[in-house]
Amino acid sequence: MQNSKRASRVESSAVSNGPAGGGKVSAAARPVRFGPLNDYIGYWLRRAQVWAMTGFLETMKELDLRPTQFSVLILINENPGIRQTEVCAALGLQKANFVPLLNELERRGLAVRKVGSPDRRSSALYLTSQGETLLQRANQLHAQWEGQISARLGTRGQEQLRELLQKLT
Amino acid sequence: MQNSKRASRVESSAVSNGPAGGGKVSAAARPVRFGPLNDYIGYWLRRAQVWAMTGFLETMKELDLRPTQFSVLILINENPGIRQTEVCAALGLQKANFVPLLNELERRGLAVRKVGSPDRRSSALYLTSQGETLLQRANQLHAQWEGQISARLGTRGQEQLRELLQKLT
DNA sequence: TATTGTTATACTCTATAACTATA
DNA sequence: TATAGTTATAGAGTATAACAATA
Secondary structure (H helix, E strand, O other), rough: OOOOOOOOOOOOOOOOOHHOOOOOOOOOOOOOOOOOHHHHHHHHHHHHHHHHHHHHHOOOOOOOOOOHHHHHHHHHHOOOOHHHHHHHHHHHOOHHHHHHHHHHHHHHHOOOEEOOOOOOOOEEEEEEEHHHHHHHHHHHHHHHHHHHHHHHHHHHHHHHHHHHHHHOO | OOOOOOOOOOOOOOOOHHOOOOOOOOOOOOOOHHHHHHHHHHHHHHHHHHHHHHHHHHHHHHHHHHHHHHHHHHHHHOOOOEHHHHHHHOOOOOOOHHHHHHHHHHHOOOOEEEOOOOOOEEEEEEEEEEEHHHHHHHHHHHHHHHHHHHHHHHHHHHHHHHHHHHHHH
16 A cells, blocks of 8 residues: 555646747757657647646646546446446556555545445445545536636637547547 | 666557447446546547557667657757757756666767867767667658558648647647 | 456656756 | 756556456
8 A cells, every 4th residue: 555645746847848948947048949849749749748637637736636536536436336347447557556546545535345246356336425526526627627728729629639639549 | 777677668558448448358348438538638638648659669669769769869969969958948858867868878879978168067969870870760660650640630630639739738 | 267356566757855066 | 156967766657477266
């Protein structure tokens, strides 16, 4: 159980300001040429992902909720009694890594393992009422966050982005 | 110098198949409801990023080149004599983490630190001719990879995606 | 024999603090 | 005093192998 130490690391801006470059790096502040990097989808995907992760953590700060925890709560809420293996397969997590994650959710009183009747190897997962309450609040906050995104892209742009990302995977 | 052990881990599909779900998880294979997760930009951004990372590593396997290494080679090539601090600021890397990364590039004979004349604290970075050769090959391979992306999105979709991602950050 | 959940472990990425040598 | 580079270290995230209990 290595999750006892709360850290809440926020991963600072990470990818920084990019080509436009901004700031107090040095006196010189010579502009850096990015060359072909500016045209690479993978590069911008990584920058966008870091940006989104940072914004998400900032938004969820009051709940101290990580993206994976959020998606697990949603999945349990949508599929009461779901098994650990199913959650892992759906979200692409290793079952070994899911154990401490779920331990933490149980420790915080948000979810529970119930020993299953049909198959005594597996446990059925449920949200506690506390977990349901927290998830409702998380959904509120997440709506705010999506609002910030659509403020940048417009509703149409947001839809386009989602469609393009879906088409990619 | 902890980079001596070559690993070339490829991060397997990670996010798995998602809503459409695919496979041999179990006999039951009950469909998992994703609920609102399906509408969240951040969720799809992460899936797309994992997908792109996996494809990139697969494409660059012959060169054993990580995304960050690739972007650093490009930046040095575009800005001969650039300082470490500048590369870090441009790409959003911690200077402390840049040291082993650069050590590895030097160990492989792709880049060099030259002790600078004007400021003896800093070193100027250059590609070796071997580094230039490898970068050319990497650019070839990367073009193939972008080709796979545009095969999914179309040229227009690819442009749209890049624009939307840029607008986001 | 295969599967569920678990433990142990290891590698990568990212972050901070403290040090050195210069400026 | 401030900056460039370095070292040491710690915390997440993700991967594999091996195990016990159950099917």
